[in-house]
Amino acid sequence: MSIAQAHPPETGPANFAFLNADELAAEAKVVRRNVLTTIQAAGIGHVGGDMSVTDILVTLFFGVMKLDPAHPDMVDRDRFILSKGHCAASLYSVLARRGFIEESALATFAKPLSALNGHPNRRKVPGVEANTGPLGHGLPIAVGTAIGAGIRGLDYRAFVVTGDGELQEGSNWEAAMYAGHRKLSNLTAIVDRNRLQQGARTADTNELSRLGDKFDAFGWEVREIDGHDYTQLLDALGRPGEGKPVFVLANTTKGRGVSFMEDRVEWHHKVPSDAEVVEALKELA
């Protein structure tokens, strides 16, 4: 069964008006509410990271990227890879709002035989560029597709979002080194710097200090922002690099938008109770 949305013939990148900061904020509220109800129905998910990454995803899909939901394989589409694939519920909610998949499909998240697996699958979900899940895979793939744009003479950008704990995986640094070497100005990597990983704070696990300096040393242009400020997000994500790949150090709050979840380790993959969902939805009204 296809979960792709049906589209009128006039849809396409030329007909999509990017949202401004206020409109993005309103859209993100809807996405966060959908994430909560999606995870509630599934009984499984990674709500904390979903909430911290939502504003980044909403900005990319509604304010920056050249996409056509009716033609998800358009050759010169911008590429987006969610390297922190466990935050699939947020990606699915954004894809549904943007018109890649039916919103009704969200209710099937993680259910038997659903196209919406706990981690995204490009062969089943329109708008997904790469199957991710094990950490440290997204950045190398994004580097490859950014190089491929140059070889093919196509004008597209490649975006990848990693978690901050994810940067403990060595494969990221192999890719970061090579992207800097290749001066891939059409590549933008965003780290969702929420300072928490599954078991503890990143600082108490394997310190990631001076991430910006690290990427700078690898030949990247570093843009440090508040990852929940749409004006800053639009500015940092909207411009490609100047002769360098761009590293957006997006300082975020895990569980953002729901007071009792914010900056708390246990909400990495805890599933909210029905009463907690009611409370959370009130805060996101």
Place this chain on the structure above:
Amino acid sequence: MADTIALAETYDCRKAFAEALQDLARQDGRIVAVCNDSVSSSNLKGFQQEFPDRLVNVGIAEQNMVGVGAGLANAGLIPFVCSASPFLTGRSMEQVKVDAAYNGYHMVLCGMSPGMAYGELGPTHHSIEDLAWMRAIHDLTVLVPADPFQTDAAVRWAAATDGPVFMRVGRFKVPAVSKEGEGFEVGRADELVSGDDVALIATGTLVSRAVEAAEILKGEGIAARVLNISSLAPIDTAAVIRAAKETKGIVTAEEGVPSGGLGGAVAEIVVQSHPAKMKILGVDEFAPTGDAAFLLNHFGLNAEGIAKAARELVA
């Protein structure tokens, strides 16, 4: 058919690999090569000279190499990812599983100098597990061309066929066991020698040695059938079942561990369809010091070793 196979002249299959790849690249701008500081050992110098912008050398970083290959496929290109097989498969196993196979990208993973080709460099540089590892991954076609003509055919097939492929590209010199232009069909075993007493099922470097073993056995009045398995996944199930039914037993021979590779694949079929006696020949421990030719003999992976196993089966 054995008398038509001239085993005297031997070939390094990397030459046929590189020539086929360059030829394809001239015809199709989507063909790109990816390597890990292995331009020379992957025999890509000619490709680099002719298509400098289509050779992506990531340096010594195999996980990134396979991920970058997947990204190039995402861009609509057809990457041939070339690296010494132990590092391509062992170091980047998760990238092979997820980035190539689970994504279903059209990309070709080329395991160069597999088996014990790097003899004296020791077990760190031997790729004897690759067939077992690669065969365990869904949706990944696993090819083991046995000679330069099959190598050429495998490269062309992989370029023309959507989906992920792993292929061994041999460095250890082997005789031709097929003819130019004969090609091969994925999922088909080639019967090189006919016989109904015993079946010798071999892959890669061991195919010509199985043909030699059949000659030895013929002199002793034992008619051996030789099957060349150049397509390990998918494997020619029907040919294996026929061998089990029509002979007194099966010897498998591969330059790899005797668990999970060719021997494992044949045993899985036989035990579920027509149980038959088997001998599985392979590299059964970390190798001692020695060159590739010495090591193949050391492990009995030669005509006499295969013939000995066959005699035990028909006794």
